[in-house]
Amino acid sequence: QQQVKQSPQSLIVQKGGISIINCAYENTAFDYFPWYQQFPGKGPALLIAIRPDVSEKKEGRFTISFNKSAKQFSLHIMDSQPGDSATYFCAASISGLGADGLTFGKGTHLIIQP
């Protein structure tokens, strides 16, 4: 079965630090890689996404780094804030009409300590 492996399961970072979450995928047909943020009692919210034709994408304090040859991608949260404390999910899919759904990683529970 197609898989996306996410690490670490949990992460504690001091306020102002950099949070880094990593994901690895197996299916080379994947061509769309989003990251979602989920707070307790809420649905996942799309944070940022990347296509494999670029190696990095930055939106505010959030950056995705993508390594196509290694089949890995990561989320960096710069200047982490207590409000960033949430569960983060990486995902992958094959885009286009008739594409399969998103395949998610197991999630990373991030705690930002003040």
Add this chain to the structure above:
Amino acid sequence: KAGVTQTPRYLIKTRGQQVTLSCSPISGHRSVSWYQQTPGQGLQFLFEYFSETQRNKGNFPGRFSGRQFSNSRSEMNVSTLELGDSALYLCASSLTLQGTYEQYFGPGTRLTVT
């Protein structure tokens, strides 16, 4: 624009019963996908509908079914409920236009089977 809405938000059912969940996508979005979220299995793709047709289906038994109406609203049905069906059921909508693959999630329906 209003986001994805799901009703009901919470539901308690007894094993053997059936249940129907409802999802209204973001205005203009024609694709609706359903996901199951559990602590053990994480987020798993159930199925996706586009223009009232099921385009893709995940690895779930036939007890899980859905449909989409002409206004893009979607319903998901689970028959003969089992204890293991207790989960957060999430609906996501997407524009599904060329180059646009973002999926936006609703708050979910928390189903408890006793």
